[in-house]
Amino acid sequence: MRAIAGGGGATSIGQVIQAARRASGLSQRDVGSISGLAQPTVSDVEHPPAPRRDR
Numbered sequence: 001m002r003a004i005a006g007g008g009g010a011t012s013i014g015q016v017i018q019a020a021r022r023a024s025g026l027s028q029r030d031v032g033s034i035s036g037l038a039q040p041t042v043s044d045v046e047h048p049p050a051p052r053r054d055r
Helices: 002-006 009-035 042-046
Strands: none
Touching: none
């Protein structure tokens, strides 16, 4: 714990990224529910689901 607290740069960055992902996910759900449209959001177009690497 001391090492993590001492060099918490990466940890804080990871927490910020996770918080941003959670906030973006909630906002996307709110926008989708309010609009009621089944159209993909800009974020969905920019970040499509990762394709499976079964090749």
